[in-house]
Amino acid sequence: MNVRQRLEQAEEKLSPCAARSIASRGRRVAEQPCPLRTAFQRDRDRIIFSNAFRRLKHKTQVFIAPEGDHYVTRLTHTLEVSQIGRTISRALCLNEDLTEAIALGHDLGHTPFGHIGENVLDELVPGGFKHYEQSLRVVDHIENKGMGLNLTWEVRDGILNHSKGDLEILEEGWNTVSTVEGQVVKMADLVAYINHDVEDAIRAGIISHSDLPASTVKTLGQSNSNRINTLVTNIVAFSARKMDGGGAGRQIIGMDPDVLNAANELREFLFARVYRNSLEAGKASDARQIILLLYRHFLKNPTKLPEEYRMLDGGDERRIADYIAGMTDHYAILTAENLG
Secondary structure: OOHHHHHHHHHHHOOOOOOOHHHOOOEOOOOOOOOOOOHHHHHHHHHHOOHHHHHHHHOEOOOOOOOOOOOOEHHHHHHHHHHHHHHHHHHOOOOHHHHHHHHHHOOOOOOOOHHHHHHHHHHHOOOOOOHHHHHHHHHHHHOOOOOOOOOEHHHHHHHHOOOOOOOOOOOOOOOOOOOHHHHHHHHHHHHHHHHHHHHHHHHOOOOOHHHOOHHHHHHHOOOHHHHHHHHHHHHHHHHHHHOOOOOOOOOOOOOOHHHHHHHHHHHHHHHHHHHHHHHHOHHHHHHHHHHHHHHHHHHHOHHHOOHHHHOOOOHHHHHHHHHHHOOOHHHHHHHHHHHO
16 A cells, blocks of 8 residues: 555545545546545645746735735735635545645636736636636646646636635525535635735725724624634534535535624625725726736737747637736736836
């Protein structure tokens, strides 16, 4: 018995709701198993060593080009989601490796300048542009010189279906992901961003601690660590009560009503006071113009795309979106300046 087989055998002790790597639906292209790592561990490693993952450290989360070292980037957000997700999965005896792989890959398709860049490309690209669809395109078609990472079906499903859109937390239609581990990442993503975005907004002077809804503070706590601890602890307790049978097709990961209402209230507060403000700021207008300039330039001059992007499928518009979406904030600014 090799190391991988021993690890697969250990997975049999997980919850009946957990995904087993040995029972994965497989990869798009069949491969020989690794003797040391399970299929989900292998996916995690491929994501960490990808170019798209490295670039996350220089991509905006909410605030564009902030003056300070402690603002959240797309990479630090991803690491927070991974850690929160692993904590929940470990407590519930779910597959921590699958949770980690989905979490690390969920935002690989995000554009420079956060959701501003996504919104502009969504307006420009025929058929629209969504960061979660782009994340899947990154791991399927763009990484590894156009060969993709050939991830397992379960990781790809979690990446594609992690986004919540405009839905309230656990609103009807929330559960579009097929594994309970994918549900964990979806919830961990929410827990991470509604907390670190509060701290960044306070750091930026947009809001103060006293602006937070009193009922949210009463239920979740005043500090970032208090809020995360309350949410994660409640998610684990609530979800443990739900795990009384198989997980397929069921929404298992959730919160008690009072905590859920407080989380939704905090989320709505952020949309009203932070996200819409950040989208209307002067830097946001500059970011929009940069994306527009880049897109229009390469649409007129598609042969000036790097060769690795010219070889991708989907037509010029999609290839241009691939290139722009892969840029860091700094690289997008520099490229636009060179065009000027």
